[in-house]
Amino acid sequence: MAKRKLLVLSRYGEKGASSRLRFFQYITALQAAGFEVTVSPFFDDDYLEALYVTGRRSGADIVLAYFKRMLMLLKARDYSAVWVEKETLPFLPGIFEAWLSFMKVPYIIDYDDAIFHNYDQHRSLWVRTLLGTKLDVLLGAARCVTVGNSYLEQYAIQHGAKIVECFPTVVDIKRYPVLPPVASSELRIGWIGTPSTSKYLEIIRPVLESLSKKINIKLVTIGAPDLGHYQCPLEQHPWSADTEGLLLSSVHVGVMPLFDDMWERGKCGYKLIQYMACGRPVIASPIGVNVDIVNPDVGFLAKTEDDWHAAFEVLMADAALRDQMGINARKLVETQYSLQVIASRLVTLLESKICVA
Numbered sequence: 001m002a003k004r005k006l007l008v009l010s011r012y013g014e015k016g017a018s019s020r021l022r023f024f025q026y027i028t029a030l031q032a033a034g035f036e037v038t039v040s041p042f043f044d045d046d047y048l049e050a051l052y053v054t055g056r057r058s059g060a061d062i063v064l065a066y067f068k069r070m071l072m073l074l075k076a077r078d079y080s081a082v083w084v085e086k087e088t089l090p091f092l093p094g095i096f097e098a099w100l101s102f103m104k105v106p107y108i109i110d111y112d113d114a115i116f117h118n119y120d121q122h123r124s125l126w127v128r129t130l131l132g133t134k135l136d137v138l139l140g141a142a143r144c145v146t147v148g149n150s151y152l153e154q155y156a157i158q159h160g161a162k163i164v165e166c167f168p169t170v171v172d173i174k175r176y177p178v179l180p181p182v183a184s185s186e187l188r189i190g191w192i193g194t195p196s197t198s199k200y201l202e203i204i205r206p207v208l209e210s211l212s213k214k215i216n217i218k219l220v221t222i223g224a225p226d227l228g229h230y231q232c233p234l235e236q237h238p239w240s241a242d243t244e245g246l247l248l249s250s251v252h253v254g255v256m257p258l259f260d261d262m263w264e265r266g267k268c269g270y271k272l273i274q275y276m277a278c279g280r281p282v283i284a285s286p287i288g289v290n291v292d293i294v295n296p297d298v299g300f301l302a303k304t305e306d307d308w309h310a311a312f313e314v315l316m317a318d319a320a321l322r323d324q325m326g327i328n329a330r331k332l333v334e335t336q337y338s339l340q341v342i343a344s345r346l347v348t349l350l351e352s353k354i355c356v357a
Helices: 019-022 026-031 045-054 059-074 123-132 137-143 149-160 196-205 205-211 246-247 270-277 305-317 319-336 339-353
Strands: 004-010 035-039 081-085 106-111 145-148 164-166 187-192 218-222 233-236 253-256 283-285 299-301
Touching: 004 059, 019 081, 026 035, 026 283, 026 339, 035 164, 035 299, 045 059, 059 205, 059 283, 106 137, 106 299, 123 196, 145 149, 149 164, 149 218, 187 246, 187 270, 187 305, 196 205, 196 218, 205 218, 205 305, 246 270, 253 270, 270 283, 305 319, 319 339
Parallel strands: 004 035, 004 081, 081 106, 106 145, 145 164, 187 218, 187 253, 218 233, 253 283, 283 299
Antiparallel strands: none
């Protein structure tokens, strides 16, 4: 049998959450199964770090990213198969997405968010017209499309995908220790994310500020920008892959507020899975996959400010309930949302759909 060479065209390097979780964390399992894996990110870690620090995108880095990606696409025939994150060339017309099909290279494509709304819901009529269906050609020729939830699955099917498989975004449970809750008179409310997703905290900001006047709470953030303008007790930490597990274990409950919009319906609930992996109960907006992940055994769905208030007050008052929900949450992650369970399934899919002997 010829060596199975797999080219991974990820969007980011390992510091990009979507690329790290949907691609990089599977590389060890793929190599163990006999794959020779080459990863070529569109944007490298340096680009992402600069974007988070400055909030600006470097034109030179973007041009270089397109140049490097085009070079890799020209080499696609050197590989048995290609594994694509979202698209090959962002914001270029669909004809460019047809390259892998034209080269007769088998490929699989993955979506963990509603990237297509960057085009079909863009404020520019020109973008909507020229790029609104640019992914159709990529979806239609893929050996398989993997998605993180039913909203993405529905889109892929409607836009020509022949085979669609749903794979949740998962965690390596070994990276998330289950530690006893911090002994404290305050309710430590955890949130993890990036500067760009911290906007969702504004949904519960009035609740947190109101509650802090009545009960002892603290908002603990990982990866958020400075929130010093919030009128509630704060504890803020930078994000690091090496420390996120321990920091999340220091909270009593994890939260995932979301707006009710099309983009949010494409999210895959990763924050919830992280909190739950640490054995912590969760409170989340009932949007998209959150409804599938959160059940009464592991936490609460909160649609209104009153719902958020009530959930926080219940968990503040009942430590035993927090503990039991946390135990249930960890078990759920171990059986349905862990790398240890899902990796073999993904390897089998790649072998059956796109690999050539």
